[in-house]
């Protein structure tokens with residue numbers, strides 16, 4: 001039996017979905033433990049190309065049980081639509097292959113409205129939300145002002161609880177934001193259209209996981225976003241509203257007794273960041289446009305162009321530590337093949353001093369990147385499957401990063417497809 005968490009080391013979009021899809025072969029269960037439909041895990045395999053938002057990336061492997069844990073922001077509308085879409089490409093999703101925790105909280109329709117309204121109110125001070133209702137959802141979860149998914153199984157009690165929540169939320173919608181109030185008719189239609197279809201998938205996943213643990217099953221925990229977006233350890237307030245760190249996996253999945261054997265951190269061979277907030281190593285102009293185009297760096301959920309930069313060793317080292325990563329997967333190395341001299345952000349310059357520790361969020365905006373250049377390889381590496389077959393400069397790039405961030409790189413990804421991987 002082994003427990004492994006796959007996490008992002010940086011700002012998200014590192015290629016976690018691609019790694020989970022690959023490694024599920026070794027696992028019986030895949031659990032999503034935080035976040036919601038604001039993720040965009042792109043997976044390319046024998047069934048086609050998918051952008052998963054809420055479904056765990058183990059959904060394509062037969063025999064793997066996929067769980068949406070209690071830490072997830074469960075948006076039934078997005079989930080049901082995503083299930084239909086994935087099913088239309090011949091992927092089987094049944095109550096045996098997908099289980100939703102009865103203790104997950106429900107993302108309610110007004111959470112998305114509030115996300116949009118608040119970003120609009122903020123004007124040029126926006127957080128760059130994906131407008132999926134995640135921040136309003138988690139605020140309400142911690143205020144105890146939303147529903148548990150399991151309440152859907154008790155319609156009478158559900159209606160009374162929802163009525164109370166609606167009365168409170170209508171005060172905010174009408175008096176703070178000046179919009180239309182919700183009605184129970186509208187909420188009942190939402191329950192009928194999106195909650196009822198998912199009823200067969202709801203169960204006590206904590207008990208299921210406990211039994212799986214005592215049966216010696218192998219469990220893979222799948223994170224969303226990256227260490228720098230963690231609510232407590234990231235670049236607050238430009239974080240997400242949940243804990244993306246591996247340490248949260250046992251809690252958010254519903255298996256608090258889980259001992260984590262392995263934390264695979266996913267790092268992109270360069271940096272990308274979606275949304276607002278400090279991004280010290282950001283590149284601009286033609287150099288940035290070229291990297292964005294080569295790497296197809298546009299958000300899977302929103303289509304927004306991602307901000308890009310060289311690999312940031314300061315932020316990456318911090319992410320590795322925060323995640324307690326035991327090994328790393330370096331993704332998208334193939335994308336750097338066009339560059340002659342590859343830039344690397346080795347340190348930050350802050351208040352006239354060269355530093356290698358990641359600064360406190362409030363001063364990040366003042367930090368400047370210190371850039372060094374290493375040799376590129378300038379040839380196609382996407383078909384290479386053995387480390388020793390990579391050009392010398394590409395091997396040197398990988399070992400240079402590994403040494404700089406003090407963590408072994410066990411996987412090097414050279415393409416988006418499942419098999420485009422080098423095991424070291």
Ligand code: GDP
Nearest residue numbers: 013014015016017040041042332413414415416
């Ligand atoms: P996630 O949210 O961490 O799963 O990452 P995303 O799916 O948002 O972004 C990663 C993108 O890079 C996806 O479009 C993947 O298909 C793609 N990708 C992942 N690994 C590689 C790789 O090694 N090479 C290339 N060219 N694309 C990759």
